[in-house]
Amino acid sequence: MTAHDYFQPDKNKDLVFERAIDVPRELVWSAWTDPKHVVKWFTPAPWRTVDCEIDLTPGGIFRTVMRSPEGQDFPNIGCYLEIVKNERLIWTDMLQPGYSPSPNGFFTAVLTLEKLPQGTKYKVLARHKDEETRKKHEDMGFHDGWGKALDQLIELCKTTLKA
Template sequence: MTEHAKIHHAKTAATDRDLVLTRLIDAPPEAVYRCWTDPELLVKWFAPRPWTTPRATLDVRPGGASSVVMADEAGTEYPNPGQYLEVVPNRRLVFTDAFTGDWTPSEKPFFTCILTFEPENGKTRYTALARHWTVEDRQAHEKMGFHEGWGLCAAQLEEVARGIQG
């Protein structure tokens, strides 16, 4: 973790259940937000390569369902159902796996994600805060490679966002 990331993490992680990733993305907030909310764009960057995202269905509204399916190199699929809690166009998205849409509880909640897209000198200060239900869940997510995987995805997100500018 870079020194800047450590400093930002210290400022942003409110609890011992949080993991935080922040990047300065060379694209405006509108493009970065669109990459998170347009399923045709999301499937291009969401899973860390060589994994893929074969499909995504997004109902981007508070209470709306999201279903993002990732696949490993062998084609084994990993569905990720969730629900949006807060939607502030071009600035903030909050979603969770605690619900699967229209307030239907999931079997095992794992985390809530708070994404922010802050304008910074023509670019976007992108922050992903993963707030877990338990410390054990946070530790498991960290061991799964949260920082590496979400970091790779942030670079892929930047590639796609830069391509849709203008």
């Protein structure tokens, strides 16, 4: 697969978020793969994630429910594609559990955690079907949103998860 470089970002259709953080990748992995942690950091405040379901296997469910400050719920359901513990997590809402096509899929996310001497290189590749969808995701505040959520994840790792 590497020979084909399938994960090289496509400037027209993909978005990339990348940051070096001072948290070990094992803690980042826990924050991403345990529902009881996900609800604590996943959504930039004042939004909240009020429910999360994870079956960490290819084709398994990844479901979240985000609640707006006004109390409106936004459920999202997708499935995992690849799981390499502490290194790489790929999921998509283009497919539902069992890889069943979604009626309203939006993107695929490739999360990569690279070990650094002082922590982790945290990288997200967000892939879309076309330039318009990429633009829409960017305008929704992709970089700001993923940045704030990561701040919350780091805070969680340094407090609750460090033990």
